[in-house]
Amino acid sequence: MSKAGERAPVTSLTLLDATMVGIGAMIGAGIFVLTGLAVDISGPAALVAFALNGGVTAFTALSYAELAAAIPRNGGGYAYVREVFSAPVAFVMGWTRWFTYMIAGSLYALGFASNFVEFGHIYGVGLPGPPVAYALGAVVVLVALNALSTEASGRGETAITLVKIAILGVFVAFGLTAAEVGEFDPLFTEGALAVLPAMGLTFIAFQGYDLIATVTEEVENPQKNIPRAILLSVLVTVVVYLLVVFVAIGTLGAEQLAGAGETAIAQAAEGFMPAFPVIGTGAALIAFGAVFSTISALNAVVIGSSRVAFAMGRERQLPAALGRFHHRYGTPLVAILASAVVMLVAVVVVPIRIVGNLASLFSLLGFVIVNVALIRLRRRQPDLRRPFEVPFYPVTPILGIVCNLLLGLFIDPFTWALALGWLAFGGGVYLLLSRRAGPATPTDVEIQPAEPLDTPKETED
Template identity: 90%
Template sequence: MVGIGAMIGAGIFVLTGLAVEISGPAAIVVFALNGGVTTFTALSYAELAAAIPRNGGGYAYVREVFSAPVSFVMGWTRWFTYMIAGSLYALGFASNFVEFGHLYGFTLPGPPVLYALGAVVTLVALNALSTEASGRGETAITLVKIAILGVFVVFGLTATKVGEFDPLFTEGPLAVLPAMGLTFIAFQGYDLIATVTEEVENPRVNIPRAILLSVLTTVVVYLLVVFVAIGTLGADGLAGAGETAIAEAAEGFMPTFPLIGTGAALIAFGAVFSTISALNAVVIGSSRVAFAMGRERQLPASLGRFHHRYGTPLVAILVSAVVMLVAVVVVPIRIVGNLASLFSLLGFIIVNYALIRLRRRQPDLQRPFEVPYYPITPVLGIVCNALLGLFIDPFTWALAIGWLIFGGVVYFLLSRRGDIGPTESPEIQDPEPIPTAEQGDD
């Protein structure tokens, strides 16, 4: 549910119309191809998670096979990506929450940013007190939004016209590539599963299983939603609707529901749940990356400790929350959203290469799950992610280089002060049990 909750965020609601505007009815191909690209890297994550059952996700894997500076860059960028994504989801929640009120004739007091800040604070408190509670909350919220999209699909299939997909490539086959770059952010999130490895029972089996099931479920849901949206409203109608395309499509064929109201109101309700579950997922993920870096002495050691009573990485959660709250208020979201996408693509390239390097360095390592068709699969992951990265604008690349330079300065200054220092990565083994509240009380 962490993986599905992070992947099915606001992206499917706001990006479908924009993708159709670029590629026409071939947007269904765009989502299918992005699902394939995502699967290549998800398979690499699954194998690495089974072989290296540690918190931190991609950072933990890179730390195992690369030098300290390279692993710091990976952790620094992933931490940044998750925190910035959190600010995006928080603001997305606020705008959808305010719009949901408008549908019922209510004008909520105060600016939307206050609701964004409130959402971050609430979920941070939940995560700080209990990993189990935040996981249960994620499950409940994610099930609600899947149910809402399921209702959209069930009603929409009866009204879908297959003729809306003919011709398929109205904008030309090459228009698929920029549309893939635009919508790729909607396929990110499964990697968050690997950041909580040490807080899961039997992680060598359950983490790979969760990664692959979350990707499969999300891709199926996306393809059904896009198929219904194009087949009911048509490519031209979706393109004209832009960010409200799914809501407008729902308005055309969905009935009025008791208590909720029109189809558009139901979709707005789903968007609220989607953004809040995605926000909860990145609160979990960002803190676990900071925790892993603190434990490896690549950030201050205080970040790398579990709280003796709550059994959560409390300091890492609070530090990540502070950055997230600042980003909600001051960061230009549209620019940094592109930056987060670029860092994700670069991170996925490194993870695929880490798989190849680990296979060569430790061929006898226990691997409960192995990537099929190795090395073709990780190589395709590298090539496809690199290709999508080429469609990120030069200004975003310049910002990315600037952030990396800033990270290098931070690493150097902390090293000079003795707050951090390179350490040898420990032998791969099953994680230590996490302290529970009962153990802490004793």
């Protein structure tokens, strides 16, 4: 029940919409912006880095799927940790996940800007103003769309994501005929260990399926559709990534791809893709797809970040105004605006490589906590109804914990220092809010799924 003058979340998103939120976030700036940077670190073995990241991602994705089915609440990882850990631990989880999505939003916005400018250059058009201006504009437009309508932002995400999948499919179809396996020999030109820092940098490209869980209460039949959407989005994304990276390295070569930087995929397309009606060269088509991809990824994290802030506000771990849906628009308006502020600041002041590393680090740490939450929930509530269960438990979540921790160790010390600074700032916020309002109580929470999913009647059955 929502309070007077407030609106509860509306179930306006389908299985397809939810799946596209995950795919839209993962197949975005990561594949277009970070591929060249990963090749610069590890050479042709960047393909191995993407493949291993896919395996690491699968362990935690399975944990998310089980938790989402058992605890169908907005907020994703934060909601699950809040269910089984103390308030301070839950706050740390929510604080880092919120920041991860917001900082990832700045990465996607910057990726959009660079590809948008490159798209203009292909047609001989010099766009006025610095690229950062287009990044800021993209954030403002998508924040406005999300503030006005969840259904509109969700349907828009679906349409944009389907378009970019089709464009990447064209890239792969032509590229497989032109790629040379010899470009991968030798595979480990920078040494086998160079794969690990490349994995740490590109792990942000596999963040996105967790965004699906942040909108659980806005998805039809969430206990069935959320796990399906999570697993489908991971499967599709890993397959697309491996094909795209293989084609990019096999056609352009590792050395040239590394030098291409953030526009590596578009430059790779110049060598083998034909001209297309209206759009023009293959590079133009890929640049067009990159614009779509980064926009859909940005839209997905605007959705996800605001829902984490909403969940924390509802639990009184952030100001209560963040935990309300607007009475007219039916969206968490204040949470959306608060998330947008951090994205806009990060776009202006944080370099893109630092953005990628910082978002990756917080994702890795957050995924560790989610896997621990799954194990703890199994032990504390063994009879809880679980429409989906992780296979090979407890091996799967333990592997998720170990792999995520290992990758985190290969992220540079400066990024760790920034992360600790954000956590220290969050600690101050938590103490301030705790003294002013006191800790949340069960009556502060509008939805507590653990009880209705595990009623005495169901247990007896």
